Amino acid sequence: MKQIDWKTLGFDAYRTRTVVISHFKDGQWSTPEKTETFSFTFDPFAQALHYAISCFEGLKAFRQQDGRIAMFRPTENAARMQRTARYLGMPCPPEELFLQMCEDCIHGNMEFLPPYGFGASMYLRPLLIGVHPQMQLVPYPEAVFAVMCAPVGSYYGAHLRSCAAVIPGNYDRAAPKGSGSYKIGANYAATFKPYKIAHEQGYTELLYLNSSTREYVDEFGSSNFFGIRGNKYITPLSDSVLPSITNKTLQEVAADLGMEVEKRPVPLEELATFEEAGGCGTAVVITPLSRIDMKPVLEEPEVSRSFLFGTDGVVGPWSTALYRRITAIQAGEAEDTHGWCYFV
Ligand code: PLP
Ligand code: COI
Numbered sequence: 001m002k003q004i005d006w007k008t009l010g011f012d013a014y015r016t017r018t019v020v021i022s023h024f025k026d027g028q029w030s031t032p033e034k035t036e037t038f039s040f041t042f043d044p045f046a047q048a049l050h051y052a053i054s055c056f057e058g059l060k061a062f063r064q065q066d067g068r069i070a071m072f073r074p075t076e077n078a079a080r081m082q083r084t085a086r087y088l089g090m091p092c093p094p095e096e097l098f099l100q101m102c103e104d105c106i107h108g109n110m111e112f113l114p115p116y117g118f119g120a121s122m123y124l125r126p127l128l129i130g131v132h133p134q135m136q137l138v139p140y141p142e143a144v145f146a147v148m149c150a151p152v153g154s155y156y157g158a159h160l161r162s163c164a165a166v167i168p169g170n171y172d173r174a175a176p177k178g179s180g181s182y183k184i185g186a187n188y189a190a191t192f193k194p195y196k197i198a199h200e201q202g203y204t205e206l207l208y209l210n211s212s213t214r215e216y217v218d219e220f221g222s223s224n225f226f227g228i229r230g231n232k233y234i235t236p237l238s239d240s241v242l243p244s245i246t247n248k249t250l251q252e253v254a255a256d257l258g259m260e261v262e263k264r265p266v267p268l269e270e271l272a273t274f275e276e277a278g279g280c281g282t283a284v285v286i287t288p289l290s291r292i293d294m295k296p297v298l299e300e301p302e303v304s305r306s307f308l309f310g311t312d313g314v315v316g317p318w319s320t321a322l323y324r325r326i327t328a329i330q331a332g333e334a335e336d337t338h339g340w341c342y343f344v
Contacts, residue, residue, distance in 0.1 A: 001111060009153030010057045011283055012176065018136045019148045020109025023131075024091040027141070032101050034108050040144070045133030048139065052186040053130030055084040058090040058282045059245075060121040060152075061106050061344065063113055064332025070341035072282075072330055074102055076245045077126070080215035084182040085128055089139025097145070103344050105147040112151045116331065119159055123152040123283070125177035155222070155283045156204055160323050162290040162313045165220065165279075168298040170193050172211035173221065173240075180218070180240030187242075191221035197298050202245060205279060207292055208270060219244075223281030226250065227266065227274035228318045232276075233259045236266045246280045246326070252338060259318065271307040276316030286323045288315045 015038055022032045044144045057077040062070050078098035085092040093101075102124050106113065114120035126147045130142040156163060171194045174180025179187055191206060198206050206221040217236050219225050224244040226235045233254035235247055237305035271277070271292060280289040289311045294305040310316050328334035329341070 004112070004114075004118045004151060004242055005049050006114045006151070006153070009114070009118075009120050009151055011123070012111070012150065013328060014111045014150035016149055016151070017114045018074050018105060019146055020104045020108065021144060021146045022093070022097060022101065024141070024143045025146065029093065029097055029145070030092075032097070034104060040146070042131055043133040045135070047132055051130075051137065052184065052189070053088055053090065054185040055088060055090070055128050056185065057081045057124075057183060059102070059111065059124050059128040060282055060330070060334070061102075061124060061149075062121045062330050063116045064179075064341075066332055068332065069106060069113065069344040070330070070332065071102060071106075071124070071344060072342070073245050073249065074099055074342050075206060075341050076248070080183060080243065080245070081126060081128060082224075084184060085137075087179070087182045088130070088184060090128060090130060090240050091141055091143045092130065093126075093145045099342075101145070101147040102126065105149050106344055109149050112149065113251060114151050119154070119327075120151060121330070122149050124149045124281040124330030155285075156287065160286065160315055160320065162288040162310070162315050164202065165205035165207045165289055165292045166198050166203040166298065167207045167209060167292060167294045168198070168199070169294065169296040169304075171206075171208075171296055173208040173218065176210070176240065178240065181242055183242060188221070194298055195221060203290075203297045204295070205287065210240065215268055217268060217271065220279045221286045221288045223279035223287065225266070225277055226280055227270065228276035228316065229274050230257045230296040231318075232262055233318070234262045234266060234270075238265065244281055246282055246285070247341065249326060250280055250286075250322055253322055256261065256337075257318075257321055257325065274307075274309060276319050277309050278319050279308075285327065286319055288319045300331045
């Protein structure tokens with residue numbers, strides 16, 4: 001195996017060694033199997049391929065300062081996958097199976113677990129897909145649950161570097177009463193093309209508004225939104241954003257740091273009042289923003305409004321403090337007073 005440069009890891013679909021798989025059929029989950037073929041075989045009519053009967057989770061495992069291995073809040077991911085599976089009418093992997101297969105995946109890929117001290121971790125990607133061959137639009141009680149992993153560093157190429165986001169006036173992520181709050185693959189499909197256009201224009205992130213009125217901030221394509229004014233951590237309450245485990249964690253970290261926390265609808269206008277703003281999620285951790293541009297049509301040059309945060313891309317003090325605290329807990333450098341680390 002080629003020596004991995006832990007310092008320069010990005011966030012890629014790295015080909016590791018072991019994928020752990022269980023099959024739900026005839027009312028039960030099979031004993032998880034560790035495979036090293038790094039491939040799946042499906043019927044070409046599988047529901048996942050035609051009708052996007054597919055959902056996933058994302059969580060990280062860390063080699064901590066004292067050598068122990070910890071997954072970060074994995075029971076939250078297990079519960080969220082069950083909620084998503086119910087939405088799709090799929091069999092739900094029980095928490096115990098979810099945790100066991102994540103642990104098996106770590107143990108089957110130990111050479112890919114980044115050592116302590118490089119700002120890197122092992123990203124675990126549990127995937128649940130409908131494999132039954134089917135034309136009819138009805139759930140079927142059969143699924144494959146697989147856990148794979150990749151060693152990762154920073155999602156955007158550098159930790160805690162501020163970036164620009166764009167609000168695309170002609171693209172939505174989630175319909176009202178739709179699937180936005182569930183971690184289904186289809187939600188991400190809608191972001192691929194606008195991401196490509198945004199990246200070509202120098203924007204790192206897409207910020208979506210609520211699609212019914214476009215008056216409130218929802219979330220980024222990859223992560224939740226937070227804004228900071230004074231000592232307040234403010235994050236949108238919306239039934240079309242993904243309930244982020246990182247955001248939930250940061251709300252508690254913010255309170256521990258003496259901040260006030262508000263979770264409520266965030267009017268678009270309020271963006272102009274934030275001193276700091278950013279995205280938060282497992283992959284991105286915290287992405288501080290230097291600016292958000294609104295574009296009526298993403299493909300066109302017109303920018304109707306810009307919101308600026310901080311000066312010269314300097315990351316604000318609260319975003320820095322939040323980032324430092326959450327990453328210190330994950331690395332075992334700060335006391336885990338909330339019991340978020342799940343030791344393997
Ligand atoms: N929002 C979206 C659309 C996401 O894809 C993610 C990533 O998982 C998040 C928010 C953040 O959620 P979490 O903190 O649980 O990773
Ligand atoms: C995560 O943060 O775990 C995600 O699934 C986001 C994805 C865009 C990488």
